[in-house]
Amino acid sequence: MRAAVLTEFGEPLEVREVADPEAAGGEVVVEVHAALVLPYAREVFSGERNYPLEPPVVPGLGGVGRVVRVGPDATRVHAGDLVWCDPTVRSRDDALTPDITLQGWSSRGTGGARLARSFPDGSFAELMRIPTENVYPLPAAAADDPARWSALGVHAVPYGGLLAGGLEAGETLLVSGATGNFGSSAVAVALAMGAGTVITPGRNRAALDLLADRFGARVRPVELGGDEEADRAAMSAAAGGPIDMVLDLLPPRAPSVATRAAVMTVREYGRVVLMGGVGMLGGADLALPYPWIMRNSVTVRGQWMGPRTANTGLIRLVRAGALDLGAERVERFGLDRVNAAIGYAAEHGGPFERTVLTPADSSP
Numbered sequence: 195m196r197a198a199v200l201t202e203f204g205e206p207l208e209v210r211e212v213a214d215p216e217a218a219g220g221e222v223v224v225e226v227h228a229a230l231v232l233p234y235a236r237e238v239f240s241g242e243r244n245y246p247l248e249p250p251v252v253p254g255l256g257g258v259g260r261v262v263r264v265g266p267d268a269t270r271v272h273a274g275d276l277v278w279c280d281p282t283v284r285s286r287d288d289a290l291t292p293d294i295t296l297q298g299w300s301s302r303g304t305g306g307a308r309l310a311r312s313f314p315d316g317s318f319a320e321l322m323r324i325p326t327e328n329v330y331p332l333p334a335a336a337a338d339d340p341a342r343w344s345a346l347g348v349h350a351v352p353y354g355g356l357l358a359g360g361l362e363a364g365e366t367l368l369v370s371g372a373t374g375n376f377g378s379s380a381v382a383v384a385l386a387m388g389a390g391t392v393i394t395p396g397r398n399r400a401a402l403d404l405l406a407d408r409f410g411a412r413v414r415p416v417e418l419g420g421d422e423e424a425d426r427a428a429m430s431a432a433a434g435g436p437i438d439m440v441l442d443l444l445p446p447r448a449p450s451v452a453t454r455a456a457v458m459t460v461r462e463y464g465r466v467v468l469m470g471g472v473g474m475l476g477g478a479d480l481a482l483p484y485p486w487i488m489r490n491s492v493t494v495r496g497q498w499m500g501p502r503t504a505n506t507g508l509i510r511l512v513r514a515g516a517l518d519l520g521a522e523r524v525e526r527f528g529l530d531r532v533n534a535a536i537g538y539a540a541e542h543g544g545p546f547e548r549t550v551l552t553p554a555d556s557s558p
Contacts, residue, residue: 196553197252197319198532203241206533207318212252215315215323217263220286222271222326224279228344229257229317229551231527231535233375233543234445238299239536243446243474245300246307254298254316256281256347258340259554261329268326276337277329278346278509279322282499283313294498297324302498318532320553330505333513341526341550342519345379346508348548349517351469352380352443353508354500356387359439359467363388368429368437370456371444371470372415373401378545380441381405383508385412386516393432395425395456401545408521408546418452426455436461446471450480457482457494466494522546529553 195214198207217223232255237243239253247253261275271277281299284292293305298316301307315322336343352369361367367389371377373396381392394405395416402415414432418425430437440460442453450472457466457480473479487494511517525542527535529551539549 195320196529197315198254198529198551199250200239200247200253201250203239203249207239207253207536209530209532212319215321217265217323219265219267220326221265221323222261222268222329223263224259224277224322224324224329225262226257226259226317226319226322226553227555228259228340229254229553230344230347231539231549231551232348233539233549235536236540246310247299248311248314252298252315252319254318254322254551255296256344257317257322258332258336258343258346259322262321265326271326271329275329276332276334276340278332278343278505279317279324280328280330280350280502280505281316281347283309283325283328285309296499318529318551318553320529327502330509332509341524341548341552342522343512344550345519345522345524345548346505346512348376348379349383350500350504350508351376352441353383354504355441355443355467355469355497356380356384357500357504357507358495358497359441359465361387361389361439364390365438366391366393366433366435368393368395368433368440368456368459370395370440370442370453371448372396372405373398373545374443374445375543375545375547377443378405380443381409381413382517382546383511384441385409386511391433393429393437395429404545422451422455425452426459429456429459433459437464439465439467442466442468442470442472444470444472446474448472450478453480454482458486460492462490462492464490464492466492468494468496469498522548524548524550526550526552528555
């Protein structure tokens with residue numbers, strides 16, 4: 195098969211022939227029809243983000259494809275099934291605190307690194323080997339445009355955070371980082387889940403207007419000025435009442451004060467979920483006042499990705515029409531143009547912009 199290989203950090207990916215993967219017990223092999231290229235992929239492959247990939251490796255974070263081979267223990271998955279491939283691979287020998295790797299992308303701790311060596315290669319290839327429990331059936335309609343359905347790879351992130359925070363229908367949510375690729379997804383997913391109001395702070399006026407135009411009065415944009423106290427007051431005022439939950443998805447370059455300003459708008463007994471990258475590239479750590487957290491009974495938790503069941507729930511939201519993939523802007527690239535796709539994604543990382551590789555498609 196053909197695959198795009200990261201041979202060394204800082205070098206372009208190399209498209210070449212590699213051995214076809216085989217499915218052993220607990221595994222399936224999928225023909226990859228669509229694989230999302232994230233806006234920050236160039237930062238990963240350059241080494242700037244210091245992700246624990248071990249070249250040579252086929253990168254790529256999940257995708258949409260058809261099952262071509264299954265292991266002997268598969269009971270529900272069959273060759274020919276159209277599936278979503280969740281890249282969040284969990285170790286099978288600890289149900290309480292499993293090690294995690296994002297196949298073809300990243301991992302957590304020494305256990306996650308060992309797991310990554312078992313499932314190193316991602317979806318920038320014609321075929322991908324993946325654990326059986328990581329494939330999820332898609333509706334037949336997804337076959338009409340697999341590239342559009344590969345956006346599940348973005349939507350799954352905030353969906354996991356919203357589930358972790360227990361978002362309920364009618365609640366008011368503040369999305370910190372709402373104008374980014376993941377943040378704008380959080381707005382769409384939260385509204386699909388029934389959020390009553392979503393506060394969308396940011397500095398990009400055009401992106402704020404896009405969110406307001408797309409979703410209407412349930413979205414309340416707030417243009418930030420950079421003063422922590424003034425920004426916090428503006429966000430609180432926009433809500434017009436208590437803010438039940440804050441979801442932070444700010445990128446690594448964002449200052450921690452921006453996260454703190456958003457977090458401290460939450461009401462008494464409110465919930466805060468941290469899913470962004472603040473502090474990953476250095477800078478001041480997030481400092482929240484102990485007395486404020488304690489006396490207001492605020493729940494603050496981190497969340498990396500989501501539970502396995504989140505995949506089924508997210509697919510259900512799309513199938514029901516609550517989460518609309520049709521309005522997203524999708525740019526497709528053949529496997530031979532993988533480096534062009536990486537560059538394009540870096541320049542087109544705004545709300546609802548998707549860059550997608552189509553490895554199983556022979557056309558450019």
